[in-house]
Amino acid sequence: xxxxxxxxxxxxxxxxxxxxGFWMNxxxxxxxxxxxxxxPGQVYGLLGPNGAxxxxxxxxxMNLVQATxxxxxxxxxxxxxxxxxxxxxxxxxxPAPYEYLTGEEFVRLAGQLVGxxxxxxxxxxxxxxxxxxxxxxxGLQIRRYSKGMVQRIxxxxxxxxxxxxxxxxxxxxxxxxxxxxxxxxxxxxERERGTTVLFCTHIIPDVEALCNRVAVLVNGxxxxxxxxxxxxxxxxxxxxxxxxxxxxxxxxxxxxxxEQVQDLTNRVLVRASDVHVQPLLKSxxxxxxxxxxxxxxxxxxxxxxLQAMSEAKHGTVGGEITS
Amino acid sequence: xxRPFLALxxxxxxxxxxxxxxxxxxxxxxxxxxxxxxLTNLSVSTFDRVLTDVGIGVMSIVLVxxxxxxxxGMLSREIERKTLFLIVSKxxxxxxxLTARFAGNMLTLGALLLAMGVLFFGQIALYxxxxxxxQFVAIGMLFFELxxxxxxxxxxxxxxxxxxxATVTIGAYFAGHLGGDIYELSSxxxxxxxxxxxxxxxxxxxxxxxxxxxxxxxxxxxTPVAELAPSMLYAVAYSxxxxxxxxxxxxxxxxx
Numbered sequence: 001x002x003x004x005x006x007x008x009x010x011x012x013x014x015x016x017x018x019x020x021g022f023w024m025n026x027x028x029x030x031x032x033x034x035x036x037x038x039x040p041g042q043v044y045g046l047l048g049p050n051g052a053x054x055x056x057x058x059x060x061x062m063n064l065v066q067a068t069x070x071x072x073x074x075x076x077x078x079x080x081x082x083x084x085x086x087x088x089x090x091x092x093x094x095p096a097p098y099e100y101l102t103g104e105e106f107v108r109l110a111g112q113l114v115g116x117x118x119x120x121x122x123x124x125x126x127x128x129x130x131x132x133x134x135x136x137x138x139g140l141q142i143r144r145y146s147k148g149m150v151q152r153i154x155x156x157x158x159x160x161x162x163x164x165x166x167x168x169x170x171x172x173x174x175x176x177x178x179x180x181x182x183x184x185x186x187x188x189x190e191r192e193r194g195t196t197v198l199f200c201t202h203i204i205p206d207v208e209a210l211c212n213r214v215a216v217l218v219n220g221x222x223x224x225x226x227x228x229x230x231x232x233x234x235x236x237x238x239x240x241x242x243x244x245x246x247x248x249x250x251x252x253x254x255x256x257x258x259e260q261v262q263d264l265t266n267r268v269l270v271r272a273s274d275v276h277v278q279p280l281l282k283s284x285x286x287x288x289x290x291x292x293x294x295x296x297x298x299x300x301x302x303x304x305x306l307q308a309m310s311e312a313k314h315g316t317v318g319g320e321i322t323s
Numbered sequence: 324x325x326r327p328f329l330a331l332x333x334x335x336x337x338x339x340x341x342x343x344x345x346x347x348x349x350x351x352x353x354x355x356x357x358x359x360x361x362l363t364n365l366s367v368s369t370f371d372r373v374l375t376d377v378g379i380g381v382m383s384i385v386l387v388x389x390x391x392x393x394x395x396g397m398l399s400r401e402i403e404r405k406t407l408f409l410i411v412s413k414x415x416x417x418x419x420x421l422t423a424r425f426a427g428n429m430l431t432l433g434a435l436l437l438a439m440g441v442l443f444f445g446q447i448a449l450y451x452x453x454x455x456x457x458q459f460v461a462i463g464m465l466f467f468e469l470x471x472x473x474x475x476x477x478x479x480x481x482x483x484x485x486x487x488x489a490t491v492t493i494g495a496y497f498a499g500h501l502g503g504d505i506y507e508l509s510s511x512x513x514x515x516x517x518x519x520x521x522x523x524x525x526x527x528x529x530x531x532x533x534x535x536x537x538x539x540x541x542x543x544x545x546t547p548v549a550e551l552a553p554s555m556l557y558a559v560a561y562s563x564x565x566x567x568x569x570x571x572x573x574x575x576x577x578x579x
Binding site: 018059062063064065066082083085086088090092094095096097098100101109110112113114115117154157 | 326327330331334337338341342404405406408409410411412413414415416575577578579
């Protein structure tokens with residue numbers, strides 16, 4: 001029997017509370033008991049609204065903030081150990097490389113900090129600058145770069161050390177559609193190479209395009225977790241109906257549990273779960289209405305995200321605040 | 324471990340080199356050194372002394388201000404601009420990051436001191452006045468004074484803002500030159516508590532007056548190396564304690 005493979009990332013009951021105010025008496029519960037297990041080779045998406053705890057999770061993993069309680073491991077090492085970061089490439093949200101350096105100098109510095117030198121470093125710097133499309137502008141000082149160019153240099157410095165794990169915080173934010181596509185392609189290339197990728201975003205199409213597995217965080221807590229397929233198929237099937245001859249109030253008055261009722265001028269769009277459709281149809285026809293259209297509604301990751309948020313009763317920006 | 328240290332240290336030097344403040348300060352120093360030549364025209368009998376006093380004095384003021392600016396702002400700027408995120412997330416310890424930045428800072432100040440020293444001795448040679456051991460000692464010991472001040476700036480900047488850090492460092496500079504007076508005053512106090520507080524303050528503050536050899540340079544009084552060694556050791560030890568404090572505070576800090 002082979003030994004179990006070390007998890008790329010593991011967190012158990014991970015929590016972070018920030019203390020704010022002059023007397024440090026306000027507490028922000030940024031992260032509450034997060035448990036995650038990310039296998040090597042997975043592309044794992046952390047989804048959530050602003051203040052959900054995504055960046056806090058990443059900062060704990062990168063030893064930028066210390067957890068209040070719980071456990072975090074990267075390839076079996078605690079975040080405080082240098083070994084934990086040896087095989088990790090990190091791109092923070094809105095990366096801020098040294099502006100007085102050129103793009104090439106900064107990527108070279110990043111390479112030196114992961115222990116590269118000489119010909120290997122020269123080759124690798126050239127390679128990654130090409131990969132992020134910055135070969136031609138690598139000689140300019142970073143202070144002259146646009147936001148998209150800074151993002152690309154940020155990504156180049158993250159991959160220069162050939163990491164086994166890439167941690168990317170909002171990697172496509174601030175990019176135009178072409179830039180976004182290029183960064184997505186680059187992440188896909190890394191996935192092909194077998195690199196584990198953890199990235200957090202609130203751009204849902206990116207998650208759908210890239211991730212094997214997703215965790216939805218709301219209010220610093222894990223709201224959903226699973227593969228994209230699992231999360232979507234385990235939802236109760238929903239059916240969409242377009243009804244004519246009855247107004248929205250009349251449809252609501254039929255007494256069936258409905259997820260959504262929307263007035264479409266002379267027609268009403270109704271969303272109801274699959275189990276309630278047959279009795280609803282009978283009632284609509286019985287009340288003199290006509291069903292113009294009936295189709296299964298496609299449940300998207302966006303719906304899942306919004307559902308998780310509504311279950312958490314909103315008010316999530318910045319995490320829960322207690323005094 | 325040495326490679327990342329050197330990379331960060333040299334990067335600190337490069338930052339200062341590309342920072343316009345350094346250029347402005349260099350030009351300022353050059354201007355004042357030239358002005359000192361003009362001042363000497365006003366004095367007849369103490370030509371050598373004025374040249375040395377003004378030259379080394381200007382060097383000291385400019386470099387002390389630069390040391391305060393560089394050390395008190397370096398960490399807080401990195402934290403504020405979040406440039407730090409891309410560096411401390413690499414497989415290096417925060418202690419290495421901090422000591423390498425400090426070393427880069429000292430390299431910058433050392434290079435500027437060297438450049439100003441060359442200018443100063445060039446000026447001395449130009450006027451055909453005597454180059455003395457005391458001048459070398461004063462300039463060399465200025466480096467140790469800058470090291471102590473930078474270490475205080477670093478320690479402060481590891482947990483406070485640039486403004487607070489700069490204010491405390493400048494305060495430490497003045498108090499450090501008045502250390503002897505503080506000790507004298509506390510000895511004369513009647514209350515034992517006041518005596519104790521005065522002495523504790525004297526030992527906590529950097530004794531910068533023991534690193535100041537400008538008077539000896541002005542009056543051409545040579546200082547034996549045996550007398551300099553304890554002062555150098557004192558400066559190194561004081562700076563080491565400050566850097567250790569900075570490392571402890573910086574290592575525990577959250578970067579939100």
